[in-house]
Amino acid sequence: MKRRCRSCCNVCLLLLGIALISLGLTIFVYFEALYDYVISSAMTFTPKTEPFRVWRVNDPPLVMDIYLFNWTNPQDLLVKGVKPRFEEIGPYKFKEVKEKVNITWHDNNHTISYRHKKSYYFDAENSVRNLSDVITTINVVPLTIAYKARHFGYISKRTISYSLSTLSSLYVTKTAGQILFDGYEESILSILSSVPLTGVTDKFGLFYGKNGSVGTDGTFSMWTLVDDKFGKIMTWNYKNESSYYEGECNAVRGSAGEFYPINRKRDHIEFFSSELCKFAKLEYEKDVEIKGVLGYKYTGKNIFDNGTLRPENKCYCVGECHPSGVFNVSSCRLDSPTFLSMPHFYNADPYYIDAIEGVSPQDKHEFYITLEPVSGQKYSDNFHFDDRETFGQKLQVL
Secondary structure (H helix, E strand, C coil), X not given: CHHHHHHHHHHHHHHHHHHHHHHHHHHHHHHHHHHHHHHHHHCCCCCCCHHHHHHHECCCCEEEEEEEEEECCHHHCCCCCCCCEEEEEEEEEEEEEEEEEEEEEECCCCEEEEEEEEEEEECCCCCCCCCXXXXXXXXXXXXXXXXXXXXXXXXXHHHHHHHHHHHCCCEEEEEHHHHHHHCEECHHHHHHHCCCCCCCCCEECCCCCCCCEECCCCCEEEECCCCCCCCEEEEECCECECCCXXXXXXXXXXXXXXXXXXXXXXXXXXXXXXXXXXXXXXXXXXXXXXXCEEEEEEECCCCCCCCCCCHHHHHHCCCCCCCCCCEECHHHCCCCCCEEECHHHCCCCHHHHHHCECCCCCHHHCCEEEECCCCCXXXXXXXXXXXXXXXXXXEEEC
């Protein structure tokens, strides 16, 4: 009886061993396919899954450092041979909550459409500077009005020129809080805001009227299936191309910024930015290790080139072309004179650095994204542009 039991145990152990070896071989042979299946299952995007929850509202909030440039010698603007001199002030630390609203699922074409609601909270405890700081900066209001009137008739331009010279100055001195969110009064704005249907507000601030509101960055449509198009923007404002540039430069394509397709390669990634009104292409630079995990670093060294360095970017040059490194987005900002660059004109033509004093481009001003290649998840990024609106982690205003 004991021999029979022992024989049965041996047979069972043998069969278990064979089963485990077979399972091991199966996992070894099909490991990549199984791993892709696990990743795809974990990234399933439906109203009840975790990826949708973290996508809908960023929790914890995004920490955003804002820097302002204080113009120290505005009185010397017309003095020949004297360069404008600026001093970087900051950071002013804010927390940004970006919530997706007006969400609509389109099961017939596997997309989801949405808009952004952005809220900003000043983190006084951790901020290096206080919003009561007094800053002298360029007065955007008269410059915008003058720019918009550049094609008017002679009499109209003379009338506007006289009004601006009487009512406004080329620079203003305000607190950081007024320049950012609180806004400040301008005589010319008070006049224009009283005219019906102009849509002009009575104050100007870089973020004035935008806190807690549904932004003007448009309606997005994103692909939701976990495949090689996962997270891709399919349309912006219900179109797959814009009209701000020329030819291929108007294409709406690339990631929405939160998700990227799985199984990344060492080539490039693309994302679409409503702040740029275009897609941005980031190129693979090198492998990096973050907390013991492999990541691919993609850099955006050429996203502000207008054809000087990359001939394919020539279609971004609208009207007068400028040296590489400063990007003209005026056409998609209601024709206001708006230009983008990296902080301190990092990686831009020396023309800009030589024109002013107080800027010092360094490697910390680089723009990059690091992704875990298999899952396509973002490990780290370094977003920072000189602009009048936030684009990512850091914002500097000149």
